[in-house]
Each structure stands twice: as structure tokens, then as C-alpha cells.
Amino acid sequence: MSNVRVRFAPSPTGFFHIGSARTALFNWLYARHTGGTFVLRIEDTDSERNSEEYLNVIKDGMKWLGLDWDEGPDVGGNFGPYFQSKRDGIYREYLEILRSKGRAYDKDGAVFFKVSGEPQVLHDAVYGDVERVEEKDFPIFRSNGTPVFHFVNVVDDICMGITNVIRGQDHLTNTNKHIELFKAFGAPMPQFAHIPLILKSEGQGKMSKRDRGALIEEYQVKNFMPEAVRNYLCMLGWNPKNGKEIMPIEEIISLFDFSGIVKSNARFDERKMAHFNTEHLRALPRDKFRAIARRAVESESDIDLGKDEAYIGKVFDLCQPKAANMESLPSMVRYFFSDDYPFDSAGREKIFKKGDPLARLAEAFEVLKNLESFDKDSIYAAICSLAENAGRKSSEYFQIVRFAVTGQAGGPDLFPMLEILGRERVLSRIGSAFSKIG
């Protein structure tokens, strides 16, 4: 264990924003990299609403991303309470310290902090030295008696022994207020590290909760792999400098440091995120893929997988190398579990463009019917020789057979697919396809 202590201090608003998630992630990475402690502290000063439910959104999201905290809600710790709503007494004490030093005064029923008026230099781990003067006194307690963010944030960081403050660059200028407070308390200054913001994929400004892809919940619902989302987020504003992007988290943890953090803001790119997801999906061991594929198909569609576990397993194994994401998987496997599958009109058009595909389908039907063994190699060999005898390209047969049996122009490997489906089903589907697609 090192003495590094970092924290993630979200306010439970009912959303877990992708920017917040990345801030949590970078804090977590730094804690894990250094062997330090990752604290989760809840900034719920605005607590009249259903914050238990709102809090769960954040906790669930963090758990989903694998960001486990060492101190905080549910796990406790020696620096609690970890809810600001329960720290009121502490804030009063710290206010008295400022009062006794002549740094706090009442005004309009509120309490204000008296700034020094001197330029403060922030020694930021990412941005270097940033010099700025905080000119105006600012409120630290509202006229309704509740403490203000800048004050509680600093007090909590002092009380909790936070050594490194890693947060969004939108706080860069706020930091002057915080430095003033740390100095006024005579407390040791944590090291600050500001990280660049995540911008909208198009248009202007930073990602807001209304932008597509902005909420972690979206990825949970779409059955993204949390490892993939986390991996992508790591690469948004941080660079491992080893030329790699897709990496296991252990490797990222060992490489993570402030020098790899980029200074300029990054635009969110959902296509690249999708790519990370696909790569992680492909790399999954078969049994893991089967498990999440099952969950995705069962939760997102009306498909009844049935009880034949061996069959289900074969289907998912076949689809894994072709599956781009879990969202499209149900439509990719539907025909394996139901004879009532739709025929893709664009696919039909493509296949019917040249020649007479139904005639070839009829030929293929005869060959498949009379095949001795209905396994992938025999099927392949039989159709190839059929094509050769007819003086045609074998693909002219492959395409129409696939379309008749699955309703699609593309999909998993054709021959193992036919083998898994079985002769009986293949023949009956071809039989009824003539009237459906003709």
C-alpha cells in the first residue's frame, strides 16, 4: 500500500455521465497503479430528493465498469462519513477556524471567504504551472445555512487525507479558490491533475447528458462490454505511448501515469467506441461469449432459445467471429430458433439481380435431400460439384441457399450453419421459400 489517496466525488443527480465516469476511472487507475486508496464520496448537499435511488445509478455504473472503491458507501472506512449530508458538524468546525483567522465574514445572511488578492500558482500535474488571481470574495455558506461546494470539497479533501485531486479541466480556474482555502486552513496541498474534457461528437461544447452516448446507462442497456467501454474511456485523453489501444486493464493500470494525459479536449466518437466493443467481444473466451450472448438475446427480444444447450452453444460459437455487437445479435440468430424469420428485401434484390436463383435453389434442394451425410464438408463438396456440372460459380448457389434458409444475404459461415440447422429444417425451409420469396 502506498499513501496515495484519491477520491471520486459525484453528486447523485440520477445520471452517470460519461465524463464523470472517466474522472472516476482515472482516479481509480491512479489508485490501482500506485497501490493507493480510492475513496468514493457523495456530494449530496442538495439532498431533499430521492438520493438513494439516484445514488444507485452511480454505484451500479461504477460496479459495471469495474471501478471498485476502497472507502465510501457500503464499504465504510476510517475517514467517514462519506456523505456530505452527514458532515455538517465538521463543516461548522472548519468555519470557525476561518473565522478565528479573520478569513470569514457574514454578509446578507451568508458567510463569505475573504480572498488574499494574491496570484496563486497551481502546480498541475498535467497542465504545469498555472498562475491566476482570485479577485472576489466568495460565499462558503448560503443564507439558508448550507455550505457551498468549494468549501466542503476542500474541507473533505483535508479531512480525508486526499493526496491527489484528479478532476475535469472545467475546474481549472476553480482551483484558485481551493488553493486559497487550503492555505487559509494551513493544510497541506494535494497534487492537482486536471484532465481534458470530452466534447460532443459533433456540434459545439462538452458532452451533455442529452447527447447520444453520454450516459453509462446507455451502454448497459445495449449490452456493451464494460471492459470495452472502460478501455475506450482510457484512451480518451490518455495515451499509453506503446502504440496499442486495445489492452487488458491490468496492462493499462501498470502503464497509467499523468505524463500520458493529453492536454487538449477530446471529441467523443461512438464508432470508435463500437470498434473497441467488437474487439473485446471477439477476444472473449467461448463460454463467456455464450453467457453474454444469451443474456443479450433473452433480454432484448422475443426469441425463445429453447432447452437444447448443446445447440444454443453451437449457434453462439458460430456467431462469435461475426458478431459486431450484442445489439444486432438477436436478428443474427433469430432463424436458428424460429421458422418465422423475416426476408431481407435488399438482400433479395441483390440475389435476384442476375439469372434465375429459384432454379438453382431447386437444384440445390435435390442435392441436399439426397446427401448421405449432412455435415458441413459434404454439403460444401456437393454444392460445388453441382455448380461445376452446371458450369456456374458455386457462389451463385451459396447465396440463394443462405437467403432461403435465413432470409438474409449475409451471416455466419454457411456450411456449419446449415449443419447446425440440420437437414430436416433446411429442406423444409427451402421448400416453403419458393412461395415466400418468388
Next chain:
RNA sequence: GUCCCUAUCGUCUAGCCCGGUCUAGGACAUUGGAUUUUCAUUCCAAGAACCGGGGUUCGAAUCCCCGUGGGGACGCCA
């Protein structure tokens, strides 16, 4: 408006600190090929960038200044 940060392909970025090895590298996306087994896979290839202007220097993507663009902060929100 004031202050702060930032600026390399459409996007994420390497290179910049310690100027020459940069005809600027990788990834995503795009386009085109290949795998004489379909295909949504895989492989190969192509196009695509140093914001502008000054300066320093024998030499600048790299250092300095000024513009401009982008972002953020200026709440009794967090």
C-alpha cells in the same frame, strides 16, 4: 465582457520538453483490392493533417510573440 486552458489527417492520437533521423507514424472511419467458400470476419493498399502571420536559427511540427479557431470558468449549482 474579464480571466484560464488548448491547437498535428474527418475523429482519437504519436512526434514537441532535449530543433535536423518527419517526403510527419499508428488507430477509427472512408474508398479500392485479395483470400478461386457465401459473409458482417481476416489481410493488403489508397486518399487524408503540422490553424495563419511574424520572429529566433544554417535549419522549426518542434523554441518565442501576435492573431484566429476550439474549450472552460466567472452562481448563495456541483
